[in-house]
Amino acid sequence: MKDLEFFVNNFIKSIKNHKLYQKVSETTKEFIGKCYVNLTKVQEESGPVVLLINEDKIMNDSQVLHSDPKRLTSIPLFLYRNGIRSLTFLEGISEEELESLVTIIASREYSSQIGLLEDLWASKFPHIIYHAVEKTKKIQEYDGDVKAPSGIAGQEVTILPVKVKKKDTVPGDQQEIGLKYEQKISLNRERTSFLLIESIKDLLSYETNHRKRKSIYMILKDSIPKFLQAGNLSDLYQTKKLIDSQKESKSEFVEILNEMKEIITSKAALQLYTHALTSSNSNRIKREASDLLEYVGIAGADELINELEISSDFVSKDLIISLLKNIFAEHKEELEVRLVNSTGKTFSVLLLIIKRLKDPYFIPCLKELFEKNNLPQTKEVLFSLLQRKDIIAYLDHSDPAVRITALEKLKAIWTPEEFEIIRDRIMSKRFWHLTIDEIEALLQLLSTLKTDDTIKIFSTILRKVPLFKEKIYEIKRMALQALSNIKDEKAVELISRYRNSRVLKETVAEILKKYETN
């Protein structure tokens, strides 16, 4: 009897523990394990175990095994209210079967009075028999009673075996129906949420009644947390699309739609989307996650920036940057504030986004930051945004590196209008005192403008008397290299003039060889 009591008590503990954790936790498993050991022990001694369910106790014959006063959390009361009067455990029961029973009982609310029988019926346990009472209705009867009605009164109905003549066949050509379903098929319940959303969409497309329409919306709204809990991103994506497609004018509906949007863009949702974006192997999921994150908007920006900082996957990084670009395109001020207040990796990430945005809005801020921190990455992004006029202004910057960057940026966009500016710089005395890098940048820039004046300037440089020998020669070599970019006769002729120069002949030979091969 002790084992029977232990069995029942562990059974109750298993259910309560499951209810507490909303799943089969390790502790629940432990209780179920103990419960199973007790049960099999009893079964070995006395065969099947029958538990009688009372409102406040569980019994075996007249022996009370567990009692619990009538209160909400009483398991006997819960079983009793659901109509269960006895549970029989047959020999051969497995631990899994017992666990399923515990799960079914624990999955219902204490206050629930219907549904448990249905679950037990649907499970069709091979070794657990339940005896239950169900409310039945007084129904209309067929002509007063189930009996031979008047039409055939006095005649006896006889049932005889019958055979169908062989020549009779099923109508139609059965041979053509070659297909046959497998013996067992089951519904793909993974599609449940998708089908629910589709059905709601269909019903909304039809329903105009205010009350019913609201109820349909409420079904969807109540389902979104479940989609979130299940972690199914596609369902949330479909829901988002459905919400977006609804053109409601009634404030009440607009409110519900906004509430739904709030759930879809919640913090919990954000983590799911970010995880999907960076971890999923499916392009479709990545695309959906990206779309949802854009839907979350600025509220999800920090999470994404954080992800960008730690992610090493280039594809994911690129996706996140594109996404952040789209988000911040609508929230430039937010990006500006974040940039000003950030350092290190975050700062770099934000600069990258600004670079992608290509929006001059950020120039003042970047200029300010650049003046302050003089970081190469700030300079690069700043110059990528600057217009020709702004870049020219930077030619007078005190820092040669900035001037070089300005020259390099100008290369692709300058026009003959700026020729004089460049010419004056090259022709000035200061030119020869500039750093080699800046001189080279100037010469390279000059070589992009193919005019007679350009060749004249190069000619002047090449004729320069070498006062500071090595530097002058170096500059001349640079000039020859830059000149070689201008592929016309005059340039070639000018270069060729120095083929016998002691210090420049090697450079000239190299250039001419290059010409030949090209």
Add this chain to the structure above:
Amino acid sequence: MKQTDIRNLILYFSSSIHIARVFQTKSQTLYQHAKKMHQFLSDIFKELKKIELTISDNHLFFNDERASVEMGIIGRYRSLIHDLKTLSIGSILFVNLPELEEIVSFLCCLGMNLAASKHSFDEIAASLQKEGVKSIKITRIEDSNQRDGILRSIRKEALSSLLESISYLKKITIEEETNIFEARQIVRKFTELLFKERSYLIALTIIKDIGSYTFNHSANVCILSIAMGIELGLSRKDLLELGIAALFHDLGKIDIPGDILNKPDTLTNIEYEKIKQHPYLSAERIIFLKGVEEVPVFALRGILEHHIDYSGTGYPDISSKSPTLFARIIRIVDSYDAMTTPRIYQNVRSPFEALKYIIKSKDIYDPSLVKVFLDIMGIYPPGTIVLLKGNIKGVMISENEVAIVEKGKVSKSAPKEMTVLKALSPNEVDFDPAEVLAAIASDKHSEKDSEDSS
């Protein structure tokens, strides 16, 4: 148990008993048969914990499910029932997988007893114990009156459940606060009854005049859809949802004016548009029922799509044009029941004609499911009025049984087995098949065993 397993078990068992009776010893041939049976049982025991074969009222039940027997093995089926009845064996229970030697001893024991002039259940039971057959248990056949009583009570329950379902459907239209659990209870009952006595419940769908057409039709479609679901091997959870879909599939029609629904002439465009709304209206009926904690999504989809053809055409204009399984099942069953019901605007078709139409319409109905439906319904579906050899008229109550109405008892010269000549329409007989079906659920009918009528 799968129907193919049941079929094989009948074949192996009946042939082995036959061999045992002929040789009356543990012969090599018997061993060979027993080996096959052992192999087969071991395959089944991988999925099942026990196998119980029970005889009840001339039918074999396997683990409480009635065997559905195709014409090809009907002889073996009857012979097996006959042999077991001869030995007063009411049930054979394989508590676990028997050893080969146990099967041989068991078969040999049955064979020797069948060959003997006297048969004693007690002797068989004692022999089995002596031979050490522990995995196979036999029980004595129940008193025939008791057996008949069980079947009658199942049939009574079937008839009551049908009435209960109609009464529930009527209530839905009147009371706003109708509970979905009642609907589920009805579906559960239908499912249990279909497991126990499928043919009779299918035969009941021939009754077309309890309550209004929509209610009657809904209940019929529910029964036939669940029968198809069972045949397809759906889980009980799925069957429950399928049953709900079928029960509610047309309830939206209640919201459409009767003069449109019953208009004998061609409908106007506006009227047809109204009719086309009924899948929406029906779908809404289930989601707004009291007690719906979780929307039965597959049922909802089945209802919305039940007028979408297999090819994707049809109405209403919904997001997906490839109907889900439930919709494809209901599409077939719905048409079948509608076609076999006399309506103001259409001529009634016989079940035979209706099946013919369904088979031919490959664009409308899923051909694979049509095959399943045909397997269930047979050539003359239960409930069909048939003309038998000897100018006798009857109502099919299963694939191999017919109920006939004669003044007094059936003719003494009636053959051992009646032969169906053709199906008749209700106009060609002077009795109502519904009454015959009600009568066989009552206490005033006799069942004639095949062996008794010889």
